[in-house]
Each structure stands twice: as structure tokens, then as C-alpha cells.
Amino acid sequence: MQDMGGTAATVRRGIELVNELLPVVNRFERESVPASELVLATKCGGSDGYSGITANPALGVAADMVVACGGTAILSETTELYGAEQLFTKRAASHDVAMSLLNKLEWWIDYTRHYNEEFDNNPSIGNKAGGLTTIVEKSLGAASKGGSTALQHVYEYGENISHKGLVIMDAPGFDPVCVTGMVASGANAVVFTTGRGSCFGCKPAPSMKVSTNTELYERMSSDMDLDMGTILSGELIEQAGARMFEAILDMASGKKTKSEELGYGDEEFCPWAIGPTL
Numbered sequence: 001m002q003d004m005g006g007t008a009a010t011v012r013r014g015i016e017l018v019n020e021l022l023p024v025v026n027r028f029e030r031e032s033v034p035a036s037e038l039v040l041a042t043k044c045g046g047s048d049g050y051s052g053i054t055a056n057p058a059l060g061v062a063a064d065m066v067v068a069c070g071g072t073a074i075l076s077e078t079t080e081l082y083g084a085e086q087l088f089t090k091r092a093a094s095h096d097v098a099m100s101l102l103n104k105l106e107w108w109i110d111y112t113r114h115y116n117e118e119f120d121n122n123p124s125i126g127n128k129a130g131g132l133t134t135i136v137e138k139s140l141g142a143a144s145k146g147g148s149t150a151l152q153h154v155y156e157y158g159e160n161i162s163h164k165g166l167v168i169m170d171a172p173g174f175d176p177v178c179v180t181g182m183v184a185s186g187a188n189a190v191v192f193t194t195g196r197g198s199c200f201g202c203k204p205a206p207s208m209k210v211s212t213n214t215e216l217y218e219r220m221s222s223d224m225d226l227d228m229g230t231i232l233s234g235e236l237i238e239q240a241g242a243r244m245f246e247a248i249l250d251m252a253s254g255k256k257t258k259s260e261e262l263g264y265g266d267e268e269f270c271p272w273a274i275g276p277t278l
Contacts, residue, residue: 036070041187048195052141061241176270201264
């Protein structure tokens with residue numbers, strides 16, 4: 001703004017640049033692509049005691065199906081993998097990949113110590129109100145979103161993802177920061193599970209909201225896309241996961257999610273600000 005000569009001049013130049021881009025954008029046409037082009041961001045927020053036995057493991061099944069198609073599934077929120085890291089190190093694609101994850105956890109332990117916080121502590125107030133009592137309970141539930149395939153790589157926050165299969169992107173658990181990083185890394189679809197009713201969207205990637213229990217789904221039907229409380233009533237996790245996978249394909253094919261219909265996402269862009277702001 002200073003170089004352009006002020007606010008008005010900068011706005012005018014911005015409009016000129018957009019007009020120059022329009023002919024390029026107009027040359028793009030919608031076309032079919034295989035499911036191998038999916039880069040799925042997985043996230044849980046506002047968890048409850050059902051998250052780890054309904055929506056999250058069903059999302060793990062769906063993530064496995066994306067990987068089976070040749071696509072990519074991203075697991076993140078490193079702070080919520082503490083206590084469950086062995087589930088991934090034992091199926092890491094290499095020793096280096098396993099050590100990358102362990103080194104990230106060590107970094108987080110040191111990072112929180114600088115601010116007189118404890119990494120191994122209880123989950124948030126909302127999580128505890130939902131029935132979770134320890135970070136390990138939260139972590140084991142969160143880890144189930146990663147499915148059962150081999151861990152291929154551990155990425156930095158917002159780093160461009162080039163591997164196919166299951167990967168981890170380092171990020172804090174805070175919902176907007178975490179999803180912003182995954183979308184910046186290349187995620188083109190987001191599945192967000194919740195047992196407390198978190199309302200969320202993250203443009204430009206469509207975000208599907210999945211409830212962990214039926215009571216929540218019925219109470220917030222205008223926000224929730226899928227109900228995984230059906231697992232508590234007898235639906236097999238594999239069946240629920242396959243149903244979720246089909247919904248992911250529909251979302252990727254243009255079916256609007258509840259978050260999109262409500263216009264969520266404009267204000268959810270939130271890059272990770274490390275440390276205190278002075």
C-alpha cells in the first residue's frame with residue numbers, strides 16, 4: 001500500500017490484476033477426475049465420549065478407502081496424538097518416518113514447557129464436558145481417524161504434500177489453525193467430526209460435518225451432514241465408513257455441504273501464529 005500510493009490506488013491495482021486473470025480462469029472447464037486426486041483432511045473438534053468409538057473410526061475406514069483408490073489422507077493435530085504415537089510408529093513406512101513423528105512430539109513437549117504448560121494434560125473444558133477425562137483418551141480417539149494403512153511421511157505445517165497414502169501434518173489441535181494448514185498443504189476435501197456440535201467451514205475446500213451421536217445430529221440437523229450415532233444402534237463401523245466415503249465422493253463431485261450452504265469458511269482462515277504476540 002505504501003509503494004502503490006495508498007489504499008485507493010492499491011484497490012484499483014488489485015481490480016486490474018483480477019481483470020487480467022479472468023480470461024485465464026474462464027478457460028478452465030469442469031471435468032471428471034479419479035478418486036486418486038482426493039487429498040482428504042481429517043479433523044475432530046468438540047469431542048465427546050463417543051468420538052473414539054463412532055465417527056472417528058468410521059472416518060478411519062473412509063480414509064483407508066481413499067488411500068485404496070490412490071488418494072491421500074491427512075492426519076494432523078499433533079498435540080492430540082500424544083499417547084497414541086505407537087499406533088503410527090509401528091506402521092511407519094520407514095525408520096526415518098517414525099523418528100520424524102517422535103521428534104515432533106519431543107518438540108511439542110519442549111515448546112509447551114517454554115510457556116509453563118504441560119503437554120501431558122487433560123483435554124479442553126468442552127472435551128471434559130463431553131465425557132473425556134485424559135489426553136490419552138482424546139488421543140486414542142483422534143488417532144483412529146488415521147485408519148490402518150502405513151504412515152508414509154510427516155510434514156511441516158502448511159508444507160506441500162506430495163506423498164500418496166496416509167500422512168501426518170504437524171499442527172496444533174485448534175480447529176481453524178489445524179484445518180487451515182491442511183488446506184494450505186493441498187487438502188481439497190475436509191471431514192470434521194464432532195460430538196459437541198462445532199460449526200465449521202474452511203474455504204476453498206468443502207467441509208463435511210459428522211456427528212458422533214444421533215441426539216446431536218437431530219438437534220443440529222442444519223449443520224450436521226452425517227450421523228455416525230447409528231454405530232451405537234448396531235451399524236457396523238465398516239458400513240458407516242463406506243457410507244461416509246460415498247458422501248466424500250459426492251462432496252468432491254459438487255454436492256454442497258451444510259457448512260457451504262450456511263456460508264461458513266470466510267472467517268476460518270487462521271494460520272498458525274507461533275508463540276506470544278508482542
